[in-house]
Amino acid sequence: MTRLLQFAAGLAFAAVATLPATVHATDSTDVIDYRKNVMKSLSAASAGLNAILQGKAPAENLVLQAETLRIIATTALIAFEPNVEGGDSKPEVWAKWADFSAKMKAFEAGTADLAKAAKEGGVAAAQGKVQAALTCKGCHDVYRVPKK
Amino acid sequence: MTRFVKFIGGFAVAAALVLPMTAQADDKDVIDYRENVMKTLEAQTASLGMIASTQVPPDNLVQHTEAIALMAKAAKKSFEAKVLGGEAKPEVWANNADFTKKMDDFVAKTDILAKSAKTGGVPVVMEQMVDALTCKGCHDVYRNKK
Numbered sequence: 505m506t507r508l509l510q511f512a513a514g515l516a517f518a519a520v521a522t523l524p525a526t527v528h529a530t531d532s533t534d535v536i537d538y539r540k541n542v543m544k545s546l547s548a549a550s551a552g553l554n555a556i557l558q559g560k561a562p563a564e565n566l567v568l569q570a571e572t573l574r575i576i577a578t579t580a581l582i583a584f585e586p587n588v589e590g591g592d593s594k595p596e597v598w599a600k601w602a603d604f605s606a607k608m609k610a611f612e613a614g615t616a617d618l619a620k621a622a623k624e625g626g627v628a629a630a631q632g633k634v635q636a637a638l639t640c641k642g643c644h645d646v647y648r649v650p651k652k
Numbered sequence: 653m654t655r656f657v658k659f660i661g662g663f664a665v666a667a668a669l670v671l672p673m674t675a676q677a678d679d680k681d682v683i684d685y686r687e688n689v690m691k692t693l694e695a696q697t698a699s700l701g702m703i704a705s706t707q708v709p710p711d712n713l714v715q716h717t718e719a720i721a722l723m724a725k726a727a728k729k730s731f732e733a734k735v736l737g738g739e740a741k742p743e744v745w746a747n748n749a750d751f752t753k754k755m756d757d758f759v760a761k762t763d764i765l766a767k768s769a770k771t772g773g774v775p776v777v778m779e780q781m782v783d784a785l786t787c788k789g790c791h792d793v794y795r796n797k798k
Contacts, residue, residue, distance in 0.1 A: 534707040538699060542712075545695035545719070552688040552726070560681035561730070568726045572692065575719045579699075579712040 536591040539583035542576065543592075549573045550638055557631050570615075570622035570630060577615040581608040592649050607643050614639065683738040686730035690739075693723045697785055703774065704781060710774050717769040717777065720785075721762040728755040739796045747793075754790050761786070 553569045555561035587598045597604050614637035621629040677685070700716040702708045734745045744751050761784035768776040 531707065534702065538702050538708045541695045541699040541702070545692045545699070548688045548691035548695065549719075549723075552685060552692065555677075555681060555685045555688065560677045561685035562677075562732075565726045565729050568722045572719050572722045572726070575715045575722070576692075576696070579715045582709075582711050 532588045532590065535586045535588040536593075539580075539593070540591055542579050542583045546573070546576050546580065546640075549576055550640065553630075553634070557627060557634060563627055566622050566627055566630060567619075570619040574612075574615040574619040577612045580611070581605055584608070592651075594647050594649055597647050604643075604647060607639070611637075611639060611643070677733070679735045679737065682730075682733045682735040683740075686727070686740070687738055689723055689726050689730045693720060693727060693787075696720050696723065697787065700777070700781065700785075704778050713774060713777060714766070714769045717762070717766040721759075721766040724755075724759045724762040728752070728759055731755070739798075741794050741796055744794050751790075751794055754786070758784075758786060758790070 549569065549572050552561065552565075553573055556563055556566050556569055584593070584597055584604070589595050589598070614633075618630060618633040618637035621633045696716050696719045699708075699712070700720065703710050703713050703716065731740070731744055731751070736742055736745070761780075765777060765780050765784040768780055
């Protein structure tokens with residue numbers, strides 16, 4: 505019995521020792537921090553794009569900026585998949601997951617459309633797509649805790 | 653003469669109406685834009701770091717490296733206008749050859765990192781990211797201390 509206990513303890517130790525290399529996202533803080541990073545970069549990338557469209561930043565960066573936004577938009581839904589409440593997210597994100605994920609997918613499609621327009625038609629074409637693409641407020645009004 | 657003045661006046665009004673579309677960036681705009689680019693880079697780098705340290709799943713690995721590579725290019729451009737202020741030290745423009753070289757290096761290495769992420773996944777990114785994300789090397793010299 506003692507030997508069995510020693511074996512079990514050894515096995516448990518080995519499992520813990522190898523855990524950091526294989527475990528993912530078990531910590532709620534990590535999940536929340538990660539999605540905050542994604543949303544922060546979306547916010548900054550959108551502001552950068554708007555500055556270009558308003559003639560306040562170099563138009564040479566238009567495609568880079570629109571493409572960055574498109575790419576980051578594709579990471580947002582995954583960041584919200586773990587049902588971890590907290591941060592700026594309302595519980596409704598997970599309570600109304602079908603609606604939330606439909607909105608996120610529409611955001612992905614809209615930013616893809618915007619990036620394509622920027623590549624093919626420059627600032628003028630992107631200006632025609634930006635309002636339909638950046639529907640941030642539509643989601644934030646429902647799913648984000650209002651900022652104080 | 654009056655007709656000429658009216659013509660000029662009308663022209664000025666028309667120009668003012670068109671202006672917002674073609675407005676030149678003022679100094680604050682230049683600083684705000686480069687700060688937005690750096691914020692995007694910072695948050696994307698933090699996200700990539702969380703994947704590398706296995707705090708979150710690696711599903712978005714390629715996207716983060718691609719966003720970083722694109723924003724590295726945007727960053728270089730965003731510092732071309734010589735506008736002092738924000739967190740940038742005057743040395744950015746006083747030592748511009750060195751600054752530009754460091755930026756070129758950052759652009760080249762993050763481009764390689766994005767390609768590696770696609771073909772080699774997390775292990776290759778982990779090998780290359782320390783060499784590619786040399787943020788501190790530049791910040792220590794060219795950014796005002798927070």
